Amino acid sequence: MFVEQLINGLAIGTIYALVAVGYSLVFGILRLVNFTHSSVYTLGAFMVYVGVEYLHLNIFLAILFSLVTTGFAGVMIDKMGLEPLRKKGASKISAMITTIGLSYIIINCLNIAFGSQIIRFPDLFNYGTFKLLGATIAWQQVIIGAVALILLVALSIFINRTRIGLAMRAVQQEPSAAAINGINVNMIISLTFFLGAASAAIAGTLIASYNQYLRSSMGDIVGLKAFAAAVLGGIGSLPGSVLGGLIIGVSESMAVYKLGGSYIDMVAFSLLFLVLLIRPYGILGRKGSTKV
Amino acid sequence: MKKKLCMLLALLLVVTTLGACGNGAAPASTASASASGGNPTDKTPIKVAVAGPLTGNYSEYGIGFDAACKIMVDKWNKDGGINGRPIELLSYDEKSSTEEGLAIAQLLCGEDNFYGVVGHFSASMAVGTLYTEERVPLISASSSSAGFTGQGDCCFRLNATISTETMGMLECAKTAGKTKLGVVYLNNDWGRNAYDNLKTLLQEKGNEDWEIVDAEEIAGGDMDYNAVISNLNAAGAETAIMFCYYDSVVPFTIKARTVMPDLNIVCGVNCYNDTFLKVGGKDVEGCMAPSVFAAVSDDPDVKYFVDEYKARTTQVPSSLTAQAYDAMGVLLTAIAENNGELDKEAILKSIQNNDYKGVTGSCSFSENRDATRNFSPMVVSNGQWIYY
Amino acid sequence: MALLEAKGITKKFGGLVAVDKLSFEVKQGEIVSIIGPNGAGKTTVFNMITGIYEIDEGEIVFDNKVISNKSPIYIVEAGISRTFQNIRLFKQMRVIENVMVGTHIKTNYNFFDALFRTKRFRNEERKATQKAIDILESIDLGDYINDYANNLPYGLQRRLEIARAIATGAKLLILDEPAAGMNPQESENLLNFIRSLQAKGYTILIIEHDMNVVMNISDRIYVMDYGKRIANGTPSEIASNPDVIKAYLGDASEILEEDDAV
Numbered sequence: 001m002f003v004e005q006l007i008n009g010l011a012i013g014t015i016y017a018l019v020a021v022g023y024s025l026v027f028g029i030l031r032l033v034n035f036t037h038s039s040v041y042t043l044g045a046f047m048v049y050v051g052v053e054y055l056h057l058n059i060f061l062a063i064l065f066s067l068v069t070t071g072f073a074g075v076m077i078d079k080m081g082l083e084p085l086r087k088k089g090a091s092k093i094s095a096m097i098t099t100i101g102l103s104y105i106i107i108n109c110l111n112i113a114f115g116s117q118i119i120r121f122p123d124l125f126n127y128g129t130f131k132l133l134g135a136t137i138a139w140q141q142v143i144i145g146a147v148a149l150i151l152l153v154a155l156s157i158f159i160n161r162t163r164i165g166l167a168m169r170a171v172q173q174e175p176s177a178a179a180i181n182g183i184n185v186n187m188i189i190s191l192t193f194f195l196g197a198a199s200a201a202i203a204g205t206l207i208a209s210y211n212q213y214l215r216s217s218m219g220d221i222v223g224l225k226a227f228a229a230a231v232l233g234g235i236g237s238l239p240g241s242v243l244g245g246l247i248i249g250v251s252e253s254m255a256v257y258k259l260g261g262s263y264i265d266m267v268a269f270s271l272l273f274l275v276l277l278i279r280p281y282g283i284l285g286r287k288g289s290t291k292v
Numbered sequence: 293m294k295k296k297l298c299m300l301l302a303l304l305l306v307v308t309t310l311g312a313c314g315n316g317a318a319p320a321s322t323a324s325a326s327a328s329g330g331n332p333t334d335k336t337p338i339k340v341a342v343a344g345p346l347t348g349n350y351s352e353y354g355i356g357f358d359a360a361c362k363i364m365v366d367k368w369n370k371d372g373g374i375n376g377r378p379i380e381l382l383s384y385d386e387k388s389s390t391e392e393g394l395a396i397a398q399l400l401c402g403e404d405n406f407y408g409v410v411g412h413f414s415a416s417m418a419v420g421t422l423y424t425e426e427r428v429p430l431i432s433a434s435s436s437s438a439g440f441t442g443q444g445d446c447c448f449r450l451n452a453t454i455s456t457e458t459m460g461m462l463e464c465a466k467t468a469g470k471t472k473l474g475v476v477y478l479n480n481d482w483g484r485n486a487y488d489n490l491k492t493l494l495q496e497k498g499n500e501d502w503e504i505v506d507a508e509e510i511a512g513g514d515m516d517y518n519a520v521i522s523n524l525n526a527a528g529a530e531t532a533i534m535f536c537y538y539d540s541v542v543p544f545t546i547k548a549r550t551v552m553p554d555l556n557i558v559c560g561v562n563c564y565n566d567t568f569l570k571v572g573g574k575d576v577e578g579c580m581a582p583s584v585f586a587a588v589s590d591d592p593d594v595k596y597f598v599d600e601y602k603a604r605t606t607q608v609p610s611s612l613t614a615q616a617y618d619a620m621g622v623l624l625t626a627i628a629e630n631n632g633e634l635d636k637e638a639i640l641k642s643i644q645n646n647d648y649k650g651v652t653g654s655c656s657f658s659e660n661r662d663a664t665r666n667f668s669p670m671v672v673s674n675g676q677w678i679y680y
Numbered sequence: 681m682a683l684l685e686a687k688g689i690t691k692k693f694g695g696l697v698a699v700d701k702l703s704f705e706v707k708q709g710e711i712v713s714i715i716g717p718n719g720a721g722k723t724t725v726f727n728m729i730t731g732i733y734e735i736d737e738g739e740i741v742f743d744n745k746v747i748s749n750k751s752p753i754y755i756v757e758a759g760i761s762r763t764f765q766n767i768r769l770f771k772q773m774r775v776i777e778n779v780m781v782g783t784h785i786k787t788n789y790n791f792f793d794a795l796f797r798t799k800r801f802r803n804e805e806r807k808a809t810q811k812a813i814d815i816l817e818s819i820d821l822g823d824y825i826n827d828y829a830n831n832l833p834y835g836l837q838r839r840l841e842i843a844r845a846i847a848t849g850a851k852l853l854i855l856d857e858p859a860a861g862m863n864p865q866e867s868e869n870l871l872n873f874i875r876s877l878q879a880k881g882y883t884i885l886i887i888e889h890d891m892n893v894v895m896n897i898s899d900r901i902y903v904m905d906y907g908k909r910i911a912n913g914t915p916s917e918i919a920s921n922p923d924v925i926k927a928y929l930g931d932a933s934e935i936l937e938e939d940d941a942v
Contacts, residue, residue, distance in 0.1 A: 004522040012516045118542060118571045129551060136525060138550045141518070162801075163780060163808060170770050170781045177768035180730055181782045182756035182848050211514070212546045213571065218514050256519035262479035262509040264519075 004135035005257040011141035013249020014148035018203040019226030020241035022196035028236040035099040038223020039106040044070040044201025045208040074197025110216040121208040234285020337380035339406040348388030356613035364620040401426040410619040420447040427636040433616035441661040452665040460582025460667030465531040470556040474529025475507040478536040486535040512540040517547045531556040538568040565610035582667035584652040585614035618650030689738035700907040716904035722887045731755040761850035763841040771830040779812040782847025835866040859890045
């Protein structure tokens with residue numbers, strides 16, 4: 001039972017982590033909480049659905065289609081919504097409100113196009129169940145966790161081991177010095193939005209496939225919890241986001257196990273509250289930390 | 293520039309909000325004044341109303357009520373109305389809001405030649421006393437609040453009480469031979485109340501036929517149901533009793549099929565609808581629910597209603613929709629019984645004592661104006677609800 | 681032929697004229713200093729050269745190309761790199777990574793090369809790493825390659841910032857108060873370091889408050905006051921210029937640094 005619930009928690013936790021990383025990436029580079037992220041996550045899942053249902057692509061092409069379109073949508077959010085504000089020297093709060101507004105617009109568009117009802121989504125990884133230490137575990141949970149983990153590792157390698165990643169870190173730490181050393185700061189910001197949106201698209205697709213349905217409101221709760229995960233782990237810190245996501249995922253399934261299902265939404269935020277009392281910058285966050 | 297952007301943003305938000313509630317409060321009157329015969333001197337329409345959420349979160353229920361009542365009124369008007377007078381159906385959008393429902397009730401109470409209401413959804417518990425003061429009959433097709441009929445002697449409930457429905461669900465479990473129950477209930481008043489009710493019922497019955505092995509309170513909606521299912525599995529539940537709406541039942545069922553393929557899933561009558569079947573697809577095959585209504589029935593009245601409803605909405609009517617249809621039937625029959633008199637107290641008495649046989653069976657009321665209903669266990673098979 | 685030439689450049693902030701029709705030139709291989717009291721507009725001039733500010737009037741020519749009002753990236757690619765008055769290293773990166781950021785501009789692979797770690801990608805990475813090591817060793821930072829920039833002593837942080845500027849392939853190095861906050865010993869080391877850069881063929885433009893540094897190192901000096909050029913010449917000429925002495929008298933004990941307005 002404990003093992004089962006642990007796996008349940010880790011599976012959903014890696015999804016939170018994948019979404020949380022997107023918040024962290026953009027926050028790291030712009031010092032901005034990007035509230036479009038949860039709607040981009042939803043958009044990503046819908047784009048796979050569009051690819052399969054309307055463009056009749058096979059599932060892998062549909063995911064690729066979603067990655068490109070959603071990633072591009074992320075870049076457009078910055079280019080059309082945020083970059084003009086930065087150029088005019090608008091305050092951070094204007095930019096944040098803009099992201100909230102854009103988020104509503106994206107979700108509203110999805111509502112108009114697809115309605116607000118549950119829509120069935122192909123189950124990509126249904127390979128039944130297996131037994132581990134007496135627990136029944138669905139393969140889809142293992143696969144989802146593994147896919148999310150591989151992506152997180154790949155992202156981490158990209159940021160820490162390539163020179164484009166180096167440029168990203170440079171922009172995060174000292175934007176003016178990065179610019180003066182020949183880094184195209186706007187290009188790096190676009191790339192960051194692309195990566196954030198694409199990872200959200202994958203997370204949305206994984207969840208839609210895990211639940212076997214999607215709907216326009218699917219990002220509401222996950223978006224908030226992933227944001228909580230990012231702050232819990234220390235926003236701006238990539239390992240922090242992963243840790244935060246896993247902690248929230250596991251504590252939720254443990255809450256269902258020990259307390260009951262109605263505590264599920266409370267746990268994430270109670271935990272956040274407690275951790276911030278002790279470590280105001282999150283578990284792996286540092287005061288004024290700019291490290292990804 | 294910043295200001296302009298803020299303005300633009302504000303404007304967009306306002307526009308989207310307005311768009312969402314664009315269907316204003318104006319009544320969509322469907323006076324089908326094709327009446328003929330009867331008293332040639334008095335052609336004043338007899339007015340009745342249907343009120344339900346046509347927009348907002350619960351719009352699917354209101355839209356169903358609305359269509360069903362229209363079919364019933366049209367049928368009466370085709371047969372010459374009541375005593376030669378045409379029936380005019382006033383249709384109001386409650387917008388899934390209690391305040392809106394109350395405003396509608398106040399409007400209706402000011403109408404002339406007005407004799408009764410079918411419906412209300414969000415505002416059921418707010419409008420009862422008002423209608424009772426004005427002596428307007430209110431027949432609810434959906435209210436699940438225990439206190440609904442206690443609001444006054446004008447409030448009738450055609451929907452089964454929670455105890456009756458729960459008994460129906462227990463019978464489903466018994467019929468399937470899977471009596472170790474895992475209760476999954478929503479963490480709102482209705483869900484908790486339903487679960488408490490189930491416990492009381494089992495105590496009264498001496499708890500012989502059924503056993504509750506696990507109870508899971510859930511937040512509903514897009515949550516990860518795996519943790520809940522793991523608990524049910526560990527407790528050895530054979531039947532899941534679902535006190536939640538179909539938007540939780542479907543995701544739950546999909547997940548349960550992987551880990552607990554043999555779990556018998558019994559849901560409430562609210563899952564007896566088309567969307568449940570469509571979205572659930574192959575995964576909800578075998579799900580059970582008690583119902584007073586079976587769209588697959590051979591009964592000519594049921595056939596007429598189902599065909600007409602399909603023609604107008606392209607959907608199969610849900611159980612609640614069928615109840616709204618019968619509620620309107622009960623109301624019109626009661627009005628017609630008092631030839632030309634149209635005395636409000638007499639109409640109320642006729643409703644109380646009706647022996648109407650509708651598409652959901654007998655519609656008789658108990659002393660405290662709750663319907664006494666007979667449930668049959670239904671099961672999903674080949675994409676439709678059939679008798680078990 | 682001058683390597684860098686500013687022709688009557690002007691910068692206004694609202695009604696304030698921060699830099700007023702300023703002209704100067706820097707020849708290949710020279711060390712030129714710009715000095716002046718607080719608020720004279722020196723850092724503004726740097727920001728104009730490096731593309732951070734647009735200029736309102738005039739023209740800046742570098743290596744026969746007009747670089748005024750071009751993007752910072754264009755200017756870096758043209759061969760100008762700078763350091764900051766308050767050190768702006770990537771403090772949570774290693775020393776070698778700081779220098780590799782400078783070489784980023786010469787990167788010759790694309791996103792997909794990086795994603796799939798193609799041969800081209802690996803070659804480019806290896807070349808860049810080797811170049812960074814060479815630069816660091818040439819300026820005696822070879823022992824600190826794997827340290828975090830944050831942990832270097834102050835003097836070495838300055839030096840690292842210059843190394844990063846060199847890594848961009850710059851011909852002209854612009855140093856904004858390189859001796860700020862240094863003790864005499866550190867200043868002395870810095871002087872020697874800058875001279876060694878000149879010997880390697882770099883052209884250097886400096887803003888500096890420390891008169892000792894300026895007088896010791898500069899080939900020529902320009903003096904600014906209230907956005908205008910009030911004098912230019914060799915250190916000895918400047919030292920005896922009555923206008924310069926007058927400009928500095930009211931502010932002779934200048935300690936506070938001009939606010940860097942980037």
